[in-house]
Amino acid sequence: METDDLSAHIHSLDPAVGLRAVGALHRLAEQVEAAQVRAARQQGWTWEQIGDALGVSRQSVHAKYRE
Amino acid sequence: MFERFADDTRKIVGFAMDEARCSGDKRLGTDHLLLGALHDPGPAGLLGVTLDQARAAAARLDRTALASIGIDAHGFERVPMPSRGKKPPFSSGARSVMEGMLRYAMDQKSRQITTANLLLSLLDCEEHDPAAVLLKELGVDRAVVRRRVLSS
Numbered sequence A: 001m002e003t004d005d006l007s008a009h010i011h012s013l014d015p016a017v018g019l020r021a022v023g024a025l026h027r028l029a030e031q032v033e034a035a036q037v038r039a040a041r042q043q044g045w046t047w048e049q050i051g052d053a054l055g056v057s058r059q060s061v062h063a064k065y066r067e
Numbered sequence B: 001m002f003e004r005f006a007d008d009t010r011k012i013v014g015f016a017m018d019e020a021r022c023s024g025d026k027r028l029g030t031d032h033l034l035l036g037a038l039h040d041p042g043p044a045g046l047l048g049v050t051l052d053q054a055r056a057a058a059a060r061l062d063r064t065a066l067a068s069i070g071i072d073a074h075g076f077e078r079v080p081m082p083s084r085g086k087k088p089p090f091s092s093g094a095r096s097v098m099e100g101m102l103r104y105a106m107d108q109k110s111r112q113i114t115t116a117n118l119l120l121s122l123l124d125c126e127e128h129d130p131a132a133v134l135l136k137e138l139g140v141d142r143a144v145v146r147r148r149v150l151s152s
Helices: A003-011 A015-042 A047-054 A058-065 B007-023 B030-037 B041-047 B051-068 B092-107 B115-123 B130-137 B142-151
Strands: none
Touching: A015 A047, A015 A058, A015 B051, A047 A058, B007 B030, B007 B115, B030 B041, B030 B051, B030 B092, B030 B115, B030 B130, B041 B115, B041 B142, B051 B130, B092 B115, B092 B130, B115 B142
């Protein structure tokens, strides 16, 4: 889908579908984050490096994902 | 109110918490209460739906919604989510379901809040509610299930 088409399309979406998509995006983001934080730790990234990459504090990533 | 929960009702709320966490949701919603209830063979039998079917239906709704904004999430496999971090709080819809089941228990003059009370309250969820959307996707006839619960 072209960018222009997509923005026009998003404006015309049924909110039931559009709002569900937002929820699904949040869920997808959490899943991708969990997988990538795990991969980064296995490759030796520090909590600080992961936090910086995600734009959150070292403490919050550590509290959420420490083994 | 939680101290009045029957053991199986309490377990369902625990399973609902797991479902919310595993899907990466920030709140425990009515859809998670429904999935939690399906961990118990009693409610699953009354609804005529399995836990796997319901999870697949929820994933299908997500994929369709994502496709509508140009995101193809087909083939994305769920990963184990961390069990640490704070417990997701109840959504306002989930709190209403809790209040509803308390009312059903009081109407029956029952001291305990049973899984039947929980199911009846879930069946009351209105249009756009996540549990109602999931029941619709699963093709569950709410009137039929309500009668089944009341006569069980």
